[in-house]
Amino acid sequence: MAEIDTQTTTTAQAAICSRGVTRDFKAGQQTITVLHGIDVDIRAGELTYVVGESGSGKTTLISIMCGILWPTEGEVKVFGTDIYDLSDTELVEFRLNNIGFIFQQYNLIPSIDAANNAAVPLIAQGMDRLEAREKAVAMLEKLNIGDQADKLPSQLSGGQQQRVAIARALVHEPRLVVCDEPTAALDAASGRKVMDLLREVAVAEDRACIIVTHDNRVFDLADRILVLEDGRITHDGSEMPEGH
Ligand SMILES: Nc1ncnc2c1ncn2[C@@H]1O[C@H](COP(=O)(O)OP(=O)(O)OP(=O)(O)O)[C@@H](O)[C@H]1O
Numbered sequence: 663m664a665e666i667d668t669q670t671t672t673t674a675q676a677a678i679c680s681r682g683v684t685r686d687f688k689a690g691q692q693t694i695t696v697l698h699g700i701d702v703d704i705r706a707g708e709l710t711y712v713v714g715e716s717g718s719g720k721t722t723l724i725s726i727m728c729g730i731l732w733p734t735e736g737e738v739k740v741f742g743t744d745i746y747d748l749s750d751t752e753l754v755e756f757r758l759n760n761i762g763f764i765f766q767q768y769n770l771i772p773s774i775d776a777a778n779n780a781a782v783p784l785i786a787q788g789m790d791r792l793e794a795r796e797k798a799v800a801m802l803e804k805l806n807i808g809d810q811a812d813k814l815p816s817q818l819s820g821g822q823q824q825r826v827a828i829a830r831a832l833v834h835e836p837r838l839v840v841c842d843e844p845t846a847a848l849d850a851a852s853g854r855k856v857m858d859l860l861r862e863v864a865v866a867e868d869r870a871c872i873i874v875t876h877d878n879r880v881f882d883l884a885d886r887i888l889v890l891e892d893g894r895i896t897h898d899g900s901e902m903p904e905g906h
Pocket residue numbers: 687688689696714715716717718719720721722723
């Protein structure tokens with residue numbers, strides 16, 4: 663088993679700093695511990711994958727890391743802010759300003775067009791609707807679907823809907839982008855394109871992207887791969903361990 667380096671690197675800023683993170687769920691009379699004291703830093707400037715068997719705790723971990731699920735114990739800092747120390751309102755505002763999410767279900771609003779869907783975070787931040795729409799269209803153009811801006815989600819293909827969801831996650835230029843299985847529904851070539859795109863748009867010196875994936879077709883594109891087994895990180899390296 664690879665040695666695990668949980669120390670904060672001095673050469674790159676920690677986008678996420680997780681210390682002693684545990685998470686329990688109640689199942690009837692029983693308590694299941696899904697995460698067992700996760701200590702890890704996610705570095706800015708890197709594309710980090712979280713991989714592991716179904717049920718190993720990947721979604722639970724990234725949900726805690728991005729402020730949508732409370733840990734049972736432990737601390738999570740996102741760009742230095744202890745997010746579970748914030749009030750509910752402050753946490754909502756922090757997420758809105760700093761984090762973009764891409765889930766497997768795109769969760770687009772069916773009654774508004776692609777551009778207005780992509781503009782949602784900007785409108786939530788209080789930006790004027792026309793200005794927000796303009797920025798959203800520019801992001802759609804960057805994702806090569808500018809010509810679909812006026813279409814409703816139901817008029818778009820699955821891959822196009824996904825690009826709208828990606829545009830919505832990136833439009834407000836969040837410092838942290840968190841994705842759960844973004845390539846699961848895509849063919850190999852489209853999956854690589856999405857990963858390349860995320861690297862291009864979401865990874866920079868002061869920005870990070872963390873992705874849960876099962877998709878071994880794209881493992882070579884990560885800077886860093888964390889393997890989770892039964893709620894513990896058992897591998898931390900630039901490549902998948904042998905045998906996976
Ligand atoms: N709200 C919940 N209540 C009870 N148990 C839960 C809840 N959410 C997750 N779990 C349990 O926690 C474990 C880890 O779930 P999680 O979704 O984090 O795993 P995962 O590695 O993302 O799996 P998959 O790859 O199948 O999505 C599973 O056993 C799951 O049943």
